[in-house]
Amino acid sequence: MRIVKKRRKVSIIGAGNVGATTAQKIVENGLADVVLLDIRDGVAQGKSLDILEAGPLMGFDTRIVGTGHYEEIADSSVVVVTAGFSRKPGMSRDDLLHKNGEIIRDVAHNIRKFAPDSIIIPVTNPMDLMAYVLWRVTGFPRERVIGMGGALDSSRFAYFLSEETRTSVSNIHSLVMGGHGDQMVPLLDFSTIAGVPVRKIIPSDRLEAIVTRTRNGGAEIVHLMKDSSAYFAPAAAIYSMIESILHDRHRIIPSSVLLEGEYGIRGAFVGVPVRLGNQGLEEIIQLPLSAEESSQLAHSAAVIAEGISALNRLFNNFSE
Ligand SMILES: NC(=O)c1ccc[n+]([C@@H]2O[C@H](COP(=O)([O-])OP(=O)(O)OC[C@H]3O[C@@H](n4cnc5c(N)ncnc54)[C@H](O)[C@@H]3O)[C@@H](O)[C@H]2O)c1
Numbered sequence: 001m002r003i004v005k006k007r008r009k010v011s012i013i014g015a016g017n018v019g020a021t022t023a024q025k026i027v028e029n030g031l032a033d034v035v036l037l038d039i040r041d042g043v044a045q046g047k048s049l050d051i052l053e054a055g056p057l058m059g060f061d062t063r064i065v066g067t068g069h070y071e072e073i074a075d076s077s078v079v080v081v082t083a084g085f086s087r088k089p090g091m092s093r094d095d096l097l098h099k100n101g102e103i104i105r106d107v108a109h110n111i112r113k114f115a116p117d118s119i120i121i122p123v124t125n126p127m128d129l130m131a132y133v134l135w136r137v138t139g140f141p142r143e144r145v146i147g148m149g150g151a152l153d154s155s156r157f158a159y160f161l162s163e164e165t166r167t168s169v170s171n172i173h174s175l176v177m178g179g180h181g182d183q184m185v186p187l188l189d190f191s192t193i194a195g196v197p198v199r200k201i202i203p204s205d206r207l208e209a210i211v212t213r214t215r216n217g218g219a220e221i222v223h224l225m226k227d228s229s230a231y232f233a234p235a236a237a238i239y240s241m242i243e244s245i246l247h248d249r250h251r252i253i254p255s256s257v258l259l260e261g262e263y264g265i266r267g268a269f270v271g272v273p274v275r276l277g278n279q280g281l282e283e284i285i286q287l288p289l290s291a292e293e294s295s296q297l298a299h300s301a302a303v304i305a306e307g308i309s310a311l312n313r314l315f316n317n318f319s320e
């Protein structure tokens with residue numbers, strides 16, 4: 001007997017650099033059908049057609065629809081939110097709070113209305129705070145709002161470690177926790193090369209330089225590109241999360257989720273290692289952090305909590 005399984009649907013809000021690159025990866029790898037939505041007339045439609053016209057060359061049969069209408073996102077398994085402004089050289093991610101906050105509140109209302117059963121992956125910056133807006137407005141359970149930040153930061157950290165040691169990236173496991181901002185916490189005790197802790201292999205001054213470069217990884221690209229932030233590695237990070245969810249792989253991927261007492265933090269979205277499967281967030285992995293790492297994480301969470309206070313001042317009422 002043939003098992004016929006309908007392809008899953010992923011919607012991406014924002015057809016800019018991150019959104020369109022993510023769409024292309026999903027469709028080319030046959031992971032899901034995609035709806036690409038943008039406020040700019042014709043952009044999502046044009047990019048979708050362009051991606052489809054590569055089908056005969058790349059050999060994929062997955063579909064992508066470009067649209068400006070939220071009705072199209074109905075029945076999505078996953079909705080990725082990349083709509084909004086990116087920072088320019090000299091700006092911090094938090095400088096985008098007001099402009100992107102308004103956009104994301106509107107996007108959240110539409111997700112609640114048209115894709116109420118979806119799992120949301122917030123990407124727009126400042127990501128941990130935009131995740132909070134999406135969670136507050138949609139009223140989704142925390143299992144279904146999972147922000148992308150730690151996957152990207154950990155990948156950057158791993159790449160820099162591989163470059164330093166001239167070792168294949170496949171031998172490197174790295175972990176970055178905390179907010180997706182200047183206070184992120186790269187964890188040396190949980191980062192290894194072929195199972196050996198990095199502190200045993202790389203001298204401390206070099207490790208310190210790598211940690212600093214990881215913290216500034218986003219800014220380094222913004223400085224180089226001037227009018228855009230990163231999008232190839234971000235799209236790969238989003239893809240890895242969606243793949244673990246749709247294929248129910250239970251991969252442990254650092255992501256920004258609402259903490260309810262884990263790591264001593266409550267009421268904020270903060271990056272922690274989580275297990276991702278069909279239902280979204282399956283488990284928050286609690287690691288035995290050192291006193292110094294715990295205090296760095298607490299500091300990062302305190303900065304996010306300040307951002308939440310600013311959001312509460314901005315939106316008296318999240319549901320307007
Ligand atoms: N979390 C992360 O790790 C991470 C990584 C990279 C980028 N980002 C963030 O993702 C966001 C997008 O980055 P980008 O490089 O794709 O930017 P971009 O400018 O290329 O694309 C943004 C798109 O959003 C669209 N848009 C704006 N308002 C909209 C609305 N109301 N509804 C639908 N679409 C709307 C724009 O028309 C544009 O096409 C930025 O905020 C950036 O800082 C986050």
Ligand SMILES: O=C(O)C[C@H](O)C(=O)O
Binds near residue numbers: 087093125152217230
């Ligand atoms: O740095 C940015 O503004 C974009 C993104 O958050 C990144 O880390 O590349």
